[in-house]
Amino acid sequence: MERIRKFLLERRQTGTLRTLAPLVRLGHGWVRPLDSGEKLLDFSSNDYLGLAEHPEVIGAARKYLEMFGAGAGAARLMSGDLEINHLLEQEIARFKSTEAALLFGSGYLANTGIIPALAGRGDLIVTDRLNHASIYDGCLLSGARTIRFRHNDLNHLEQILQEKRSQYNSCLLVVESIYSMDGDRCPLVELVKLKKRFGFFLMVDEAHATGIYGENGAGIIEEDGVSDGVDIAMGTFGKALGSYGAYAAASREMVDYLVNRARTFIYSTALPPAVIGASLASLYLVGSEVQHRLDLLAKVAFFKKQLRKNGLKDDFGPSQIIPVMIGDSAKALAAAAELRRRGIYLKAVRPPTVPEGTARLRFSITNHHREEDLKRCAAILAEELRRHKL
Numbered sequence: 589m590e591r592i593r594k595f596l597l598e599r600r601q602t603g604t605l606r607t608l609a610p611l612v613r614l615g616h617g618w619v620r621p622l623d624s625g626e627k628l629l630d631f632s633s634n635d636y637l638g639l640a641e642h643p644e645v646i647g648a649a650r651k652y653l654e655m656f657g658a659g660a661g662a663a664r665l666m667s668g669d670l671e672i673n674h675l676l677e678q679e680i681a682r683f684k685s686t687e688a689a690l691l692f693g694s695g696y697l698a699n700t701g702i703i704p705a706l707a708g709r710g711d712l713i714v715t716d717r718l719n720h721a722s723i724y725d726g727c728l729l730s731g732a733r734t735i736r737f738r739h740n741d742l743n744h745l746e747q748i749l750q751e752k753r754s755q756y757n758s759c760l761l762v763v764e765s766i767y768s769m770d771g772d773r774c775p776l777v778e779l780v781k782l783k784k785r786f787g788f789f790l791m792v793d794e795a796h797a798t799g800i801y802g803e804n805g806a807g808i809i810e811e812d813g814v815s816d817g818v819d820i821a822m823g824t825f826g827k828a829l830g831s832y833g834a835y836a837a838a839s840r841e842m843v844d845y846l847v848n849r850a851r852t853f854i855y856s857t858a859l860p861p862a863v864i865g866a867s868l869a870s871l872y873l874v875g876s877e878v879q880h881r882l883d884l885l886a887k888v889a890f891f892k893k894q895l896r897k898n899g900l901k902d903d904f905g906p907s908q909i910i911p912v913m914i915g916d917s918a919k920a921l922a923a924a925a926e927l928r929r930r931g932i933y934l935k936a937v938r939p940p941t942v943p944e945g946t947a948r949l950r951f952s953i954t955n956h957h958r959e960e961d962l963k964r965c966a967a968i969l970a971e972e973l974r975r976h977k978l
C-alpha cells in the first residue's frame with residue numbers, strides 16, 4: 589500500500605491524478621455533474637454525429653433487446669454466435685468495401701487482439717509515437733520488437749524501415765487515420781507507397797474517422813481511395829456511430845485468421861444484441877443520410893472560424909477534434925475548471941495520455957452544438973486564455 593499511496597500523492601502533486609466525476613446526461617449535448625446544479629455543454633463527447641440519441645438507433649436497440657435478449661450469453665465460438673453478428677459484419681464489409689469484417693467487444697479489445705495476432709516474437713512493429721494506448725498495449729502483448737516513429741514523420745519512418753525491415757521476416761505498421769488527441773490525419777497515401785516498397789502489413793485505426801469522412805462516411809481510407817492498400821481497417825462503434833463495440837474490416841482470409849488467433853475475440857463474450865441493433869441502425873443512417881456528416885463538418889468549420897475571429901492563431905487541424913495546447917498540466921486543469929465555471933464541460937488532457945509538456949484542452953465538436961453555442965464557447969475560451977496569459 590505504501591507504493592500505491594506514493595503513486596497517488598505524486599499524481600496529485602503533479603496535477604496528473606485521474607478521478608471519476610459522475611454526470612447526468614440531459615440530452616442534446618447538455619450534461620449536469622451529479623454533485624451540482626450546473627447545466628454544462630459537453631465538448632468532450634465523441635458522439636460526433638449525435639447518433640447515440642437518435643430515435644432510430646434507440647428504437648433498433650430496443651427491438652433487438654426484445655427479440656434477442658439482454659446478453660449474448662457466450663463467446664462467438666461458443667453459443668454466442670447469433671446470426672445478427674453476421675448481419676452486422678456483412679454491413680461493415682459493404683460499408684468499408686472489404687471482403688469481410690469481424691466484430692470485437694470494443695476498440696481496446698480489437699487493437700489488443702489484432703496486433704498480437706499479426707506480430708509476435710521475432711517480428712517487427714512500427715508504430716506512430718502518438719498512437720492510442722490500446723495500440724501500444726497490443727504491441728506490448730505481441731512480444732514483437734516495437735519501434736516508434738516520430739508523429740507523422742515519413743522521413744523518420746522510412747529511415748527505420750531502411751535500417752530494420754530486412755532484419756525481420758514479418759513487419760506490421762500501425763497508424764490512426766485521425767489522431768485521437770491531436771485531431772490530425774496520417775499521410776495514408778504515402779504509407780501505402782511505403783508498404784509497396786518495404787512490404788509490411790498496414791493496419792489503420794479509424795476510430796475517429798468512421799462515420800464522418802469519405803464519400804459514404806466510411807473513413808479516411810475511403811476518402812484517400814486506398815482500401816486495396818490497407819490490410820486491416822479497424823474502427824469503433826462507440827464514437828461517431830453512437831453505439832459500442834468495434835470491427836476489423838479485411839480480406840476473408842485475414843478475418844478467418846483473426847477468428848483463430850485474436851485472443852480478445854476468442855475469449856470474450858459476444859456483443860449484446862441491443863448494441864448490435866444500435867450499430868446496424870447507425871450504419872444505415874450514415875450510409876443513407878449524408879446530412880449528418882455535412883452538418884458536423886459545417887459546425888467544425890464554423891467553430892474554427894470563430895476561434896480565429898477571437899484572435900486565436902492556430903490552424904486547429906483538419907478534423908472535428910480540436911486541441912488547444914496549454915503545455916503545463918496544472919494550467920490545463922485550471923483552464924478546464926474556468927471553462928466549466930462558465931458552462932463548458934471538457935477535460936484537460938494531460939500526461940500520460942499525451943506526451944510530457946503537451947497538456948491541452950481537447951474540444952470535440954458534435955452535431956448537438958448549435959452555432960450560437962459554438963460562438964459563445966469560442967469567445968469564452970479566447971477570453972479565459974487571455975486572462976490567464978496562456
Ligand SMILES: Cc1ncc(COP(=O)(O)O)c(C=O)c1O
Pocket residue numbers: 694695696697699720722764768793795796824825826833834
Ligand atoms: C484511436 C483509438 N483507438 C481505439 C480506441 C478504443 O476504442 P473503445 O473505446 O471502443 O475501446 C480509442 C478510444 O477509445 C481511440 O481513440
